[in-house]
Amino acid sequence: MRALPFYKMHGLGNDFVVVDARHVPVELDAGQMRRIADRHRGVGFDQLVRISQALDADARIEFFNSDGTRAGACGNGTRCAARLLFDECPGRTLRLRVGERLLEAERLADGRIAVTMGEPLLDWRDVPVAVPCDTVEMPLDFEDLPHPAGVSMGNPHGVFFVEDLERVEIARVGPLLERHPFFPDRANIGFAQLLGPETIRLRVWERGAGLTLACGSGACAALVSAVRRGLVRERARVLLDGGGELEITWRPGGPVTMTGPAALSFEGVLSAELLDR
């Protein structure tokens, strides 16, 4: 494959290689993606984001984890793709096709991007989890962790509300929970601590990418779970490891909205050597 231009972007430190396949076909296999994701020999990313044409939207956005697997949603990556599209053609709103979902993005006057992420799926079969249950509090017994909540934002999330985030060994328990038989499609594992009536601190072990500095869909899942448990009302600031925050809102029965920054770090070219199959 010939050299391929890319954008290196991030949302609160959750970082992406973004490729534009709207005018040239870009097909990367899992091996190529893992090579590009390698932070020593490649470029490094948590997710690769591919923008392509859509018949029913301004663009189609797809996401791939650093282990080469596909992700059905990515909040921070969606804002980054929207930022590129807004830079190219400033306008009030964009419609983005992400899997089955049609998302809407808006660039605010302060430069942040607001995305309507669609409705959370809350049935146990939709998360999915292996055991029929109420996903507000799921019967997963794991060490001394409390029972998690389950949510799909187009991708699976388990959210554990803990008293003290510093006491959770995320790098150890994250991979065990990601691949726990309770989550048949694996899952993104969030650990949330309530800091106030409108403030949640969140750390996420991401499926297929490991511990990341931020996770947009994870922030949506945490807010939805906190609302369902009566811990917050319909809005919260979610503070992430990368610094900064996402503002998430959700009213039961409606879509989740996520607002936050999207940064362009640099533009580059993926070498033919890196893209060799």
Ligand SMILES: N[C@@H](CCC[C@H](N)C(=O)O)C(=O)O
């Ligand atoms: N970083 C993302 C979520 C990425 C997807 C995830 N690892 C999966 O496999 O579902 C975000 O900002 O939402």
